[in-house]
Amino acid sequence: MRKIIGGFVIILVGAYMGFKMSQKYKKREENLNYMIEALTIMQTRIGFCADRLGEIFITLSHALRGEMGALFTEVSEKIKRGNLPADAFWETLTVREHTLCFTERDMSIMEELCKQLGKNDCSHEICQIRKTIEELSQNKQEAQAAMAKEGKLTKSFCFLSSILLVILLM
């Protein structure tokens, strides 16, 4: 009886781990989506209102929720402390890279944007943001595909591994 309960617990933990690990694919897709939304707002604010980046980050911190909202709140606080907006944005992104489940490719796209952000005239800023949105949209599609494929694979792998472990232990 004890063995059956133990085996059941191991399978349950394995399945939970698989579920949790597959969540990072979903989280990446969600956060990429939020980032695209944020950049779209930024593009509008720069193009039509000529708002400064500091003001835009404050707007974004109110407009977005969850981890992305927290990211922009932290950026706004850093700007208030005297950091330059693009530097504060990149610094916060690198700190939260793993929480956001961003990949190296996502980060290199964002790095490219942060290097240019706030240093050009309006049309160049908009071009740069538009380019970033396009690249992130491609990554989002990849993330969706990965979520469907690798997410299931991870869940199945963990579940089957836990069953195998139970068999071996018995």
Added chain:
Amino acid sequence: MLIVASEHIALPSLFRYLSHNLSRILVGVPMDSLEEIRIRLSKPVVLHYTQKIMFLDKDGGMTGDKGRAYIAQKSDLTECVEKLSHGSVYAYQNEIQNGYITTQEGDRVGISGHIVMDGDSVGTIREIASLNFRFSREIIGAADMLMPYILPPDGPKSVLLLSPPQCGKTTMLRDAARQIAMHHKTVIIDERCELAGVSGGICHYDLGLHSEVLSGCPKDIGMMMALRSLSPQFMVTDELGRTEDVEAVRQALNCGVTILASMHATNISDLKRKRGLEDLYGLFDVVACLGLLNGKRVLTQVEKPCEKS
């Protein structure tokens, strides 16, 4: 000849817009009569005081020895521009096209470099080669000697204030606007955002209870807007200089508004020699010239064209 009341000047707030290196070595530099800091790429940083010119010492403080002066690096200029634009150069595009950035405290920073044309107008300035930090001042009482000409017992008079650069025209105009707006509806047309120092809709300077500010707006357009919608008794504007401004002043005066304006000119003869602007002399009730005498601001010449004619 009248002498202005002694000045009480607040410490300049421009330090937070300077590069890390510059703000570090500027600590200890006397600020009392500092008027400008000129940062030119690969050249010594120059400090312009009211009565002397000094260099910024590379070890901190100021020096008269050019050999000991701090040489401005490209990174200093880049950092300053980033800080001045709050990391958002595009938001200051219009100002940069006009060759300056105005800080939220109303201090103006002149920019020079390689001009990129966009059709017939200036597109932007790249490869920035120099920055000129000018400290704006709020001196309560600076316009005391001018006020009897603006508000004499027989009713308000339009006054044109002439002066060469660096004599305190804007400071005097700002204080006059404050004194006028204590009792009269006043519209301040602040094309270069220097007079009122408006940031986030709030004036950095005290401009009186009854004042409205149109900032960043060309003077001629601003005057017409104010006439149509703000029903001012007084209009105050800085640095008239285009023929369109003359026409706008004429229209405003025809509408019964009293105008206080300033203009770059050494004296009244200089004004009369300025092509397209000479008509201004006959439009104003009083034309006054501001100059420096032993470091003190004085009205060197006052004429009343209406009485003359």
